[in-house]
Amino acid sequence: MGRVVGIDLGTTNSVVAVIEGGKPVIIANSEGMRTTPSVVGFNKDGELVVGQMARRQAVLNPQNTFYGVKRFMGRRYAELQPESLRVAYTVRGDEEENIKIRCPRLKKEFAPEEVSAMILRKLAEEAERYLGEEVTEAVITVPAYFNDSQRQATRNAGRIAGLEVKRILNEPTAASLAYGLDRQDNQTILVFDLGGGTFDVSVLDVGDGVFEVRATSGDTQLGGNDFDRRIVDWLAESFLETNGVDLRSKDRQALQRLMEAAEKAKIELSGVSVTDINLPFITATEDGPKHIETRLDRAEFENLCGDLVSRMRRPLKLVLSDAGISPVQIDEVVLVGGGTRMPIVQQLVRSLIDRSANQNVNPDEVVAVGAAIQAGIVTREVKDILLLDVTPLSLGLETIGGVMKKLLPRNTTIPVRRSDIFSTSENNQTMVEVHVLQGEREMAADNNSLGRFKLSGIPPAPRGVAQIQVSFDIDANGILQVTARDKTTGREQSITVAGSSTLSERKVSKMIADADKFAQGDRERRERVETRNRAAALTDRAARQLKEVSLDFGSQFASHYRRRIESLSDQILDSLERDDERRLDRAQADLQDALYEMNREVRLQYEDEEDGFFDSLKRTFVGNDYEDDYSYNTRESYGEKRRRRRPSYEDEYSSEGGYYDERERPRSPRYSNSYDSSSRSESRRRRAESAPQSGSVSGRPRYPNRPLQNDWDEDDDDDWF
Ligand code: AMP
Numbered sequence: 001m002g003r004v005v006g007i008d009l010g011t012t013n014s015v016v017a018v019i020e021g022g023k024p025v026i027i028a029n030s031e032g033m034r035t036t037p038s039v040v041g042f043n044k045d046g047e048l049v050v051g052q053m054a055r056r057q058a059v060l061n062p063q064n065t066f067y068g069v070k071r072f073m074g075r076r077y078a079e080l081q082p083e084s085l086r087v088a089y090t091v092r093g094d095e096e097e098n099i100k101i102r103c104p105r106l107k108k109e110f111a112p113e114e115v116s117a118m119i120l121r122k123l124a125e126e127a128e129r130y131l132g133e134e135v136t137e138a139v140i141t142v143p144a145y146f147n148d149s150q151r152q153a154t155r156n157a158g159r160i161a162g163l164e165v166k167r168i169l170n171e172p173t174a175a176s177l178a179y180g181l182d183r184q185d186n187q188t189i190l191v192f193d194l195g196g197g198t199f200d201v202s203v204l205d206v207g208d209g210v211f212e213v214r215a216t217s218g219d220t221q222l223g224g225n226d227f228d229r230r231i232v233d234w235l236a237e238s239f240l241e242t243n244g245v246d247l248r249s250k251d252r253q254a255l256q257r258l259m260e261a262a263e264k265a266k267i268e269l270s271g272v273s274v275t276d277i278n279l280p281f282i283t284a285t286e287d288g289p290k291h292i293e294t295r296l297d298r299a300e301f302e303n304l305c306g307d308l309v310s311r312m313r314r315p316l317k318l319v320l321s322d323a324g325i326s327p328v329q330i331d332e333v334v335l336v337g338g339g340t341r342m343p344i345v346q347q348l349v350r351s352l353i354d355r356s357a358n359q360n361v362n363p364d365e366v367v368a369v370g371a372a373i374q375a376g377i378v379t380r381e382v383k384d385i386l387l388l389d390v391t392p393l394s395l396g397l398e399t400i401g402g403v404m405k406k407l408l409p410r411n412t413t414i415p416v417r418r419s420d421i422f423s424t425s426e427n428n429q430t431m432v433e434v435h436v437l438q439g440e441r442e443m444a445a446d447n448n449s450l451g452r453f454k455l456s457g458i459p460p461a462p463r464g465v466a467q468i469q470v471s472f473d474i475d476a477n478g479i480l481q482v483t484a485r486d487k488t489t490g491r492e493q494s495i496t497v498a499g500s501s502t503l504s505e506r507k508v509s510k511m512i513a514d515a516d517k518f519a520q521g522d523r524e525r526r527e528r529v530e531t532r533n534r535a536a537a538l539t540d541r542a543a544r545q546l547k548e549v550s551l552d553f554g555s556q557f558a559s560h561y562r563r564r565i566e567s568l569s570d571q572i573l574d575s576l577e578r579d580d581e582r583r584l585d586r587a588q589a590d591l592q593d594a595l596y597e598m599n600r601e602v603r604l605q606y607e608d609e610e611d612g613f614f615d616s617l618k619r620t621f622v623g624n625d626y627e628d629d630y631s632y633n634t635r636e637s638y639g640e641k642r643r644r645r646r647p648s649y650e651d652e653y654s655s656e657g658g659y660y661d662e663r664e665r666p667r668s669p670r671y672s673n674s675y676d677s678s679s680r681s682e683s684r685r686r687r688a689e690s691a692p693q694s695g696s697v698s699g700r701p702r703y704p705n706r707p708l709q710n711d712w713d714e715d716d717d718d719d720w721f
Contacts, residue, residue, distance in 0.1 A: 004137040004166055004378050005127045006371025008174070009116060009154065011070040011223055012196025012338065014038045015368035016123040018131065019376035024178070024369045027130045029122075035364055036126070038196075040118045041065035042105040047529075048522055050122040059260065062088035062252035064105040068225055071197045072099045072112035074146070074153030081221055083229055088252040088259070113153050114511050117160035121519070124163055138163045139375045141367050143198040144170035145218030145315075145392050147448050148438050151478060156508045160515045166378045168478060171195075172202035173213055173389050174370025175336045179361055180206035181373060181385075187331040188214075190319075192349050192357075193367075194312070194339030197223035201315050203323035203330070212388040215322035215411040217315035222308065224266070224339035230304040231262035235277065235292060243290055245283055254283050265296050270341045273298045302344045309348050316352055322411050327353040334358050336366055387476075388413050395472055395480065398435035398444035400425045407472045410440065414478060419471035421487075428460040432468055434484045436495070455484040455493040532576055535588050539569040542595055549602055557605075561598040568594060 006024070008015045013035040017026045026034045031052050041054035042064045049057065058065040071084050077093025085091055090102040092109075100109040124135045140163075142154050151168050158165035172191035179189065186207030193200040200218035204211060235258055236247045247254045261277050268275040279292035302309075320327060333349060335357045340346065346357065376382030390413055396406035399422070407418050424432065433454050439447030458466050467487040474480050483494035542565050550558035568591040575584035 002137065003127075003131055003133060003135060004139060004375035005124065005135050006139045006141075006174075006368055006373070006375045007120060007123050008141050008171070008365075008368035008371055009070065009120060009157075010038055010195050010337075010367075011068055011198060011225065012038055013364065014119055014123055015365055016127050017365070017368040017372035018127060019372050019379070019381045022376075022381060024372040024376070026365050026368060027127050029126045030129065036119070036123060037067070038070065038116075038119050039065060039067040040069070040115050042103055044105075045525075046105050047525055048118060048518075050118055058088070059253060059256045061105075062256040063090065064103055065089065065256075066101055066103075066110075066115050068197055069101065069112045069115045071221065071223075071225075072101070073116060073157070074150030075099060075112075083226065084221060086229065086248065086255075088256040111507075111511065113157040113508075114160055114515065116154070116157035117511075117515055120157055120161035120163060121515075124161060136162065136164060137166050137375075137378075139167045139169055139371045139378065140165055141169045141171045141174045141371045143193070143195070143200045143218060143220055144172050144202055144213075144216040145198070145200050145220050147220075147393055148450050148478075148480070149448065150220065156511075159508065160511045162512075162515070162519075167374055167476075169371055169374050170200075170202070170213070170216065170389055170392070171367045171370075172200050172216060172336065173204070173211065173387065174368075174374065175334055175361070175366045176202070176204045176206050176211050176213075177370035177373045177385070177387070178366045179332075179334050179358070180211060183207055188325065188329055189332045189334055190330045190349075190353060191334045191336055192316070192340060193218075193336035194342075194345055195223050195337035196225050196339070197221075199223060199312060199315065199339075201312075201319045203319050203325065209384045210386045210388070212386075212413070213390045213411075214325075215319045216390055216392050217319040217322065218392075219311060219315060222311055224263075224337070226308050227266050227301075227305050227339070227342070228259055228262040230308070231265055231296065231301065232258045234296070234300075234304055235262065235279075235294070238294070239282070239290075239292060243283075243285060245285060245290070247283060250283055257282060261292075266301070266342070267338075269296070269298045269301050270343060298343070305344065309344055312345070312348060313352070316349070320352075330355060332358050334361055334366070336361070336363050338364060389476070389478070390414060391416075391474060391478065393438050393448075394440055395436070395438050395450075395474075397422070397470060398437060402444045404437050404439070404442060404444045404447055407470070408474070414474045415476050417471060417473045419469055422468045422470055423464045424458065424461070424466045424468075425463055427463050429463065429466070430458045430460055431456040432458065432484070434470060434482060434493075434495075436480070436482050450480070451482075451495050453482075453484070453493055453495045455486060455491065457489060457491050458486050459488055528581075531581075531584070535572050535576060535584055538588060538591055539572050542569050542591055545595060545598065549598060553602070553605060561594060564594050565591065565598070 003018060005027075006017045014037075015026060015035050017024050019025070028034050029036045029051060033052065036051040037055040039051065039054040039058065041049045041057050041061060043049050043057060043061065054065055055067070058067065066089055068087060072080070072091065076097040077099050078097055080099070090104075092100050092102065094100050099112055101112065101115060102109050120138070120140070124138065127135045138158060140154055140158055142151055146154070155165045155168055172193050175191045175193065176189060179191075180187070183206060186205065189204050189206055191200070191202045191204065193202075198218065198220050199222040200216065202216040203214045205214060206212075232248065232255075240246045247258055257279055261279055265275045265277050274295055274297040277292060277294050277296060281289045282292050283290050330353050333353055333355050335346070335349070340349075340357075340363055349357065373382055373385070374387070377385055377387070390411045391408060392410060394406045394410045395408040396404050399405045405420075407420055408416065412418075422432070431454055433452055435444065435452045436450040437444055437447040438450050441447050455468065458468070469485045469487055471483045471485075472480060473483070479496065481494060481496045483492060485492045546558055546562055546565055549561070568587050571587035572584060572591060575581070575587055
């Protein structure tokens with residue numbers, strides 16, 4: 001088995017980690033950051049940008065920049081709260097009530113799974129870059145309180161990204177793994193996780209390699225973003241009052257700027273008690289441009305968010321009662337997620353559990369670290385760990401009257417198997433429908449439907465006589481199998497509820513194919529851009545080298561090459577403009593050849609100057625036999641003649657005429673400023689054989705007091721750009 005990475009796919013930020021030498025390591029992205037914004041965008045050229053680059057374009061290109069998509073994962077459009085829909089891009093529900101994210105730039109709609117897949121792909125690529133090997137497997141974390149369809153949506157996002165999801169791991173469980181990996185003592189810990197879009201709280205027993213979740217609770221529609229929105233509303237309401245314009249509906253750019261300013265203010269208020277919010281030119285009315293210039297203090301902010309904080313109180317109490325413990329029995333509080341940096345959130349935890357929070361874990365990275373540990377358990381790089389998770393929501397069946405009968409109450413430790421006997425509700429009923437449900441409500445209709453199947457062939461009998469045994473099996477991945485068996489006939493029927501996705505398998509397969517196509521298109525686009533950049537860089541390099549050569553050897557020497565080099569550079573620029581790739585390739589290759597010839601000539605000039613400049617100067621002034629042969633007017637290039645006439649030189653210096661080999665050879669000794677008189681006679685011989693520079697002499701009276709830059713280094717283009 002290859003490497004399995006651990007990914008914390010967050011609402012706001014995502015992190016990837018891996019086990020290296022038995023220890024979890026966070027992988028920094030190519031921008032050098034350890035966390036990657038969970039933002040996907042399409043720039044003005046329709047190219048995919050993910051992470052920081054996408055985040056940067058959010059204000060200027062709000063319609064094509066998608067953030068906070070985790071909130072839409074596995075949800076139906078009708079389930080969304082209006083607040084969740086307040087984003088600067090367009091979200092709609094399709095005919096099946098599935099959520100679609102519109103991308104005007106591509107004239108395309110994406111499912112949230114596809115957008116998340118783009119983030120996962122970026123993280124996997126970062127890991128590949130770091131590890132130097134392909135990454136095809138991952139452990140991905142989800143909020144513990146995610147229901148089955150949200151989990152399945154996450155799994156599908158992994159599949160669309162080309163990753164086999166080895167395990168969907170609950171975020172607080174991951175955090176506890178990271179916290180307790182090296183702990184020997186037994187502790188009961190409370191993990192309080194407030195991310196950008198979700199809230200989770202779990203109680204676990206940790207110690208000696210055993211991690212047992214006792215209870216979990218939360219709210220998948222509550223997170224740091226909601227706090228931002230309160231500030232947005234506060235700013236927008238006051239602007240509306242003063243200027244009569246509602247910035248939230250006026251334009252997307254204004255909304256995006258408001259949201260960014262709100263998040264910034266919120267973060268600042270975690271450290272200082274008052275912050276300035278300045279948004280110049282936020283909009284314009286008939287009276288001219290309008291600005292926002294205001295202050296927000298922490299007290300006011302906390303006042304705005306009072307109800308959000310209250311919403312966290314219930315799950316916190318619930319988790320303690322489900323775990324059957326009182327607050328004093330909590331040994332340690334572990335805070336996870338950027339939202340827990342807010343003093344008001346810390347106060348809330350403190351008010352219920354009188355303990356200061358553990359300061360040893362990094363709230364931004366701890367979940368990914370735990371995911372990497374779980375990945376290490378999968379690959380057996382990490383041993384002697386037993387992880388006992390729970391099912392976050394109750395599972396059961398629909399029974400007569402649309403009532404849900406719970407077979408597995410929430411917080412049941414998994415893996416688990418449990419069964420119960422049901423009967424028919426009508427006389428001579430020969431078929432029963434098993435409707436599997438998840439949720440806490442009494443009525444089936446209020447809970448989440450995971451799937452249905454029928455068991456037929458039940459022998460006719462009065463109602464209540466048939467005995468149908470229904471069993472629920474959940475494995476360690478949370479995958480549920482439901483089996484119904486008629487005890488009289490032994491007939492059996494079952495379904496595997498690998499999470500009830502909002503997307504059909506057919507749609508997921510299509511998305512996987514689309515993502516492949518997309519990735520290929522993306523690769524091709526990137527290659528095209530790189531080719532074009534390289535070509536443009538080559539013309540610049542050519543111009544630079546020509547200039548240096550004229551400076552060093554005079555314009556006449558350079559003019560021989562200038563014509564060809566400039567004409568080829570023009571061809572390149574013209575091909576770029578016309579998008580003529582074949583011509584571009586040809587011109588590029590020819591220009592490289594021309595530069596190669598010129599550079600070789602230059603090198604020889606330097607050598608000669610080192611060895612016998614004065615001799616050659618003298619001889620050239622008095623004329624020599626080869627002058628006509630090397631006339632610049634001949635069609636044969638100077639380099640070609642040299643090649644023809646000086647086989648020994650070629651043998652000595654060019655490895656089979658290989659262009660790159662030649663360029664890679666160390667050159668410095670030959671460019672040295674010192675003159676070795678002992679080699680002069682040899683030099684003289686060479687000069688006589690080779691390069692009488694008719695007409696170029698006047699341009700050569702300078703010593704080569706500096707070597708040419710290493711313009712021919714292969715990676716020059718990269719360094720240069
Ligand atoms: P996470 O999903 O863990 O990356 O959490 C991201 C959320 O934490 C976002 O809503 C951030 O605005 C929020 N956040 C990050 N740092 C802070 C901070 N210092 N104070 C308040 N919220 C923060």
